[in-house]
Amino acid sequence: MFLLSHMMKAFIRKGRLTVIDADGKAHVFSGEPGPEVTMRLTDKKLYRTLVFNAELAAGEAYMDGTMRFENGSNLRDFLALFSMNRLSLGSYPIQKALRAVKMRFRNRQQANRKGQAQQNVAHHYDVGNQFYKLFLDENMLYSCAYFCEDGETLEQAQRNKLRLLAAKLCLRPGMKVLDIGCGWGDLALYLAKLEDVEVLGVTLSKEQQALASQRARDAGLEGRVRFELRDYRDVDERFDRIVSVGMFEHVGVSHYDEFFKKLNSLMPDDGVAVLHSIGHMSPPGMASAWLRKYIFPGAYSPALSEVFAVVEQNSLWVTDLEFLRVHYATTLKHWVERFEKNRDKVVELYDERFARMWEFYLISCEMMFRTGSQLVFHMQLSRNRDAAPIVRDYITDRQKAYRVREKTLNLSL
Template sequence: MSLIGKLLGTLVKKGRMTLITADGKRESFGPDADAKPITIRFTDRKLAFEIVRNPRLAFGEAYMDGRLIVEEGSILDLLELIVGANRWEFGGRGRKLMSKGRMSEVAALFRRNPAAKSKKNVAHHYDLSDDLYDLFLDPDRQYSCAYYTDPANSLEEAQADKKAHIAAKLDLKPGQRVLDIGCGWGGMALYLNRVAGVDVLGITLSKEQLKVARERAEAAGVADHVKFELIDYRSLTGSFDRIVSVGMFEHVGAAHYDEFFATCHRLLAQDGVMLLHTIGKLGSAGSPDPFTNKWIFPGYHLPSLSQMNASSEKVRLIASDTEMLRVHYAYTLRAWLERCDARRADIVAMYDERFYRMWEFYLAGGIVMFENGSACNFQVQYIRDRYALPITRDYMAEAEARYRASELAR
């Protein structure tokens, strides 16, 4: 059996897939001959060796470049077959083989993201065409994990519930000053102002996001109370009653965790509350996925809970509440992929087929990462003073229900 055959034979433990090599030979893998057919074809002889040497990067790049063609099924079907048979919970040889070619954990820990590099990395992804994001995001452009109180909910419902869920954990009071680190297109900042009457400063490193956020605040007539700035969090001064950060911590980099939490401690009022929402890793943090790091989010790092705790503890930030969202992002990514698939022709016209396949692989890879891999989402609430919040969590449920009702009444 060929090297690629041995690799696929180890990875495909259920279902059935067929590989057609560049010279026309067919090999089938998996125990279930009656399963949904998945057939892939390699267009050149070098690809098999490249995948064996570095499967995580070569597999995605080959699909993106059209050197790996899925002739039956979809790229999501293929990834579900492979990753679903090698779930994180079970460990085993398959997961070790899929990790070949990744950056070492030590190298990942020492990768640095100074301000200039962080700005460049953010622009790589978030300064893509606004039209692209409008094709698959909800109207508020929430580009982070939604909160599915029911898996049958629409993306719009789940994103609205996400905002209410996060806002409730901030224990907001009218007139408070809130900092939104990594504010995106301004949706969370505008929401907090609308439901709780707080003043918000949103900061971003994306010029395109800044432009849209400011336009939205002006259009809503709240520009005096919801402001946006193009600034690195490390350069900010002042004091804030509340800090919220959603989907930004992934871009901080492990080498800067101490710096991030020290900055948040400095900016947070003594009786303040902070809510950090981030993609994280089950178990140890490990190293970044090479395809995602190269093509989607340069310089990213997904933290383990222990990494976050180690850095926040150094500055005596108290992790007063911690919640793990296990599969909510899988539901979110499925909604995004379905919308992208429905608008494939528009995305191809906007960019090209290669870009679409890259984007498709990114979203499909994210789905299987949250359904069967090591990814999850953390929402961690931090305080400087143990008496800053009520002694039970009842206030969260009450506020969340109130915010949902107020939005439904609009």
Template sequence: MLLWFLKKVVSHGHLIVIMPDGSRHEFGPFAKGPRVAIRIVGKGTDRWIAMNPDLRVGEAYMDGRLVVDEGTIRDFLEIALVSYQVLPKAMQFLQMPRVRNMLRDMKVRNRIGVAEKNVKHHYDLSGELYDLFLDKNRQYSCAYFTKPEEDIETAQVNKLQHIAAKLRVGKDHNVLDIGCGWGGMAIFLAKTYGARVTGVTLSDEQHAYANAWVKREGLEHLVTIKKLDYRLEPGVYDRIVSVGMFEHVGQPHFQEFFTHVKRLLKDDGVCLLHTIGRTDPPCHINDWVRQYIFPGAYLPSLSQLAPIVENLGMYLTDFENLRLHYAETLKAWHERFDARRDEAKALYDEQFCRMWEFYLASCEMGFRYQNLVVFHLQITKNFNVLPMTRDYMVDEERRLKAQAAGRQGFTMAAE
């Protein structure tokens, strides 16, 4: 069954499959793409994978039933995802699971308490793990590459500057950071503008780390980090920023999220939402990613967000589609993780390392070859609180870069 499936699907690269009985099967070579040899281990594994490849390819790689003998798991996923992208739509049998999964997405409820449990699944892993592959400021979201050759450290500072320029933060502003992570954005805005920033997170590990970082920086008078669901935050703010958190909200809670943004934002305030999105119509998230990496997650289409903002009487004052930036971010993370893989194995085990490799590689391929992007939505309650053109963003970003260059590079390291 698996071989029949691959014969129908593979149209990129050169894939060699060695079955449990030792038989060798080749697909390609085609004009473009890598050469990869995989080995299927265990009687019946091929059929088991073919019954639900979205979930079971990753599971088979994790537990050693799918072994990459030539090339890398990243190469194999490139062949798979590029081939799937050009699959004829007439092959409707491959779309049947989507109906089931879209119905399931509508039932996912990330209520208060459930949301915290989902966050802990991923973000309360050892901080030592994240230090193996993230930048020195633990920015665990899409970086912003202004030049292809930039390293991840530079690109993550670019991201902070790019978002800050869109927020138009002032020294007298109170800022809310929804899903503040380890505190990088909050500390950046406080150090750069002297703004008062409140960050909220549901992760115990992030809460402790961010507060310790704030204390080391001597910013307790400007930055407050709370372990709190944003829906319980009582304040009102001049600026709201949320980076890499909306993916965890869940489709049934989109309306609720923006309703709280409206409640928390002053009438002359500005909100900047940075979220993974998709360029195609609404669709489910990959089964394997949801089960093993981000339970409760959902990636929105713009068509799901803009009508909510409109119906709440708010304004989408600026929109940017960041293409390929996350692919480059994930590639950098994967390279850094691979370079320190032995340390990750010492923290966890071999199966965990294979899970993490599959996570980083599959997500990179989704952003590089399929329909995943990052959205920047700038939202206001008043149509006239920002200048008529985007020049102010460009000017402020240039000012921030010049300021950082004058200090011989931006320094905000957590350690």
């Protein structure tokens, strides 16, 4: 417990953390005024593992029930405290040294070669569509929503996001659109209804491809909207527009050149691509060991410097850039609330450990966007500098026009 106590003293700069060890002894660590959390550790092995792999050990301990919270504290309180103090943890000598070693192997951690990429995606997305219906919006959009006003529902905010993306794509009837990482298909279906375009959605998830294809048939759009189980690297058609939402996080830094080179090759000179991705405002790093092991194998949300460098090498113009700084925190809060309402059903489908794993994932992600360094960015790309209008007002104007068109076409939520 000595080494853990030493780290905790350096770690807690804001708030107060009381740790009750396996023998029932309380250890108090405090800094500036802030949240107060009481945590009980029931396994002495945690004294060491928390020092040498804090995020992995904490997540596993919560999943196993060997880390519990008392005196009115809960997981959300702990993760909020953790996020507020994350920089001091990262500067602790042992953590700093271990991070330097792990950074040398991060390309291996982010390997997403063909075949392996599908295995990584299946680990997360093929756990069953029924599970995702328990906490996502009605149209099953699994990415950051866009909240234009206070009090909007998750469904309204997700529609706002689709409308925003459609506006940035500068669509015209008859265009061919590629949706890389199409999820359960709502964006592709929305675009096809809104602007009479032809859309190909590609995904590596069998569950997503099956449900998206069924939705296209149900909507009578199977002639203009296709969903295929295909790696984007195997696509060889040409497209006027390309959109990718929440997929770039699964590419990996060593594959960025491959990704942007492919985008360039699939577009004509006046083509437009819009990339919606998680990133972070801090220097290059790596995903947490717990997230890689249990939630997203091979995943990494990049520093912006890592993206721009490769875009420049592939002769692409960044014609627009926008940051959604707090929208994902609000989105995740909605998901957490819906997850908790259906927690008993999650346990029935899987088990208690699985439910705890997803609680840890959803709440920790919310905190990363609320008090951590995570953000979402929209990057509009083209070969030509003037492929999109040179005054940004068109994005707002198109969104307004699309709101009217949705009502005319009866595009209900």
